[in-house]
Amino acid sequence: MQFTLFTCKSVNMTELHWKSALYQLRSRLVSGELVGGTKLRASHLANDMGISRTPIGEALIQLEGEGLLIRDKSGFTVRSFELEEVFDAIDLRGTLEGAALQRAAERGVSKAELDALYTLLAELDRVIENGQVDEYDQLNLDFHRQLTALSKSTILIAEVERSYRLPFAGPSAFPTAKGDAKRFRASLMIGQEHHHQIVSALERREGARVFALMAEHARLAHGNVHAAVRARGEAPQLALVNR
Numbered sequence: 001m002q003f004t005l006f007t008c009k010s011v012n013m014t015e016l017h018w019k020s021a022l023y024q025l026r027s028r029l030v031s032g033e034l035v036g037g038t039k040l041r042a043s044h045l046a047n048d049m050g051i052s053r054t055p056i057g058e059a060l061i062q063l064e065g066e067g068l069l070i071r072d073k074s075g076f077t078v079r080s081f082e083l084e085e086v087f088d089a090i091d092l093r094g095t096l097e098g099a100a101l102q103r104a105a106e107r108g109v110s111k112a113e114l115d116a117l118y119t120l121l122a123e124l125d126r127v128i129e130n131g132q133v134d135e136y137d138q139l140n141l142d143f144h145r146q147l148t149a150l151s152k153s154t155i156l157i158a159e160v161e162r163s164y165r166l167p168f169a170g171p172s173a174f175p176t177a178k179g180d181a182k183r184f185r186a187s188l189m190i191g192q193e194h195h196h197q198i199v200s201a202l203e204r205r206e207g208a209r210v211f212a213l214m215a216e217h218a219r220l221a222h223g224n225v226h227a228a229v230r231a232r233g234e235a236p237q238l239a240l241v242n243r
Helices: 002-030 042-049 053-065 083-107 111-129 133-149 154-164 178-203 207-230 236-240
Strands: 069-072 075-078
Touching: 002 042, 002 053, 042 053, 053 069, 053 075, 083 133, 083 154, 083 178, 083 207, 111 133, 111 178, 133 154, 133 178, 178 207
Parallel strands: none
Antiparallel strands: 069 075
């Protein structure tokens, strides 16, 4: 019995270290601390982060799978992205979300699920109306995840979540720039109107319409990218994007 408990504890600690390494490395990539072209080696990172090489190596492989790193004979290199790739990632996210919602609409959404969506919509309406944009990002992400979960598809949910991990494809990837509040607020209002239309289409079981709405909704982020490029200093995740 003691051997079993020890083994389980060891497995849990290994998983904890792997998750910690993955979180720290992804955060450093998204924040722009690790810029495109930076060489990463498990031995150096292990010393820097105080985590053993094995979980570091597993985290690097995971980040390669997410498209953030490139592996070569000497280790891993932080990937750089062209601006067109940024737009492709955003459009891919919209397509995946659209597929998830089309599936949900065609299957039908329960009253309880719709009530939960309308409650979250009301919260989003409130923060936009009151100008509390600092609360918007997390609520918006919660709303998108709640929508995707309605597909009941493990594969679609996982792929949508994977698309969010790219440093510029998530629903709230680019916060407002201080000098661009007017444009950003207008974008929020358009996006929120999309949200209402999406939930209405779900309620009416309009699969094709909800797919098209999600694709259009994702493309709003193109404008946010252009604004972030103009205010590059306030969007450090663009350190991965070639000028």
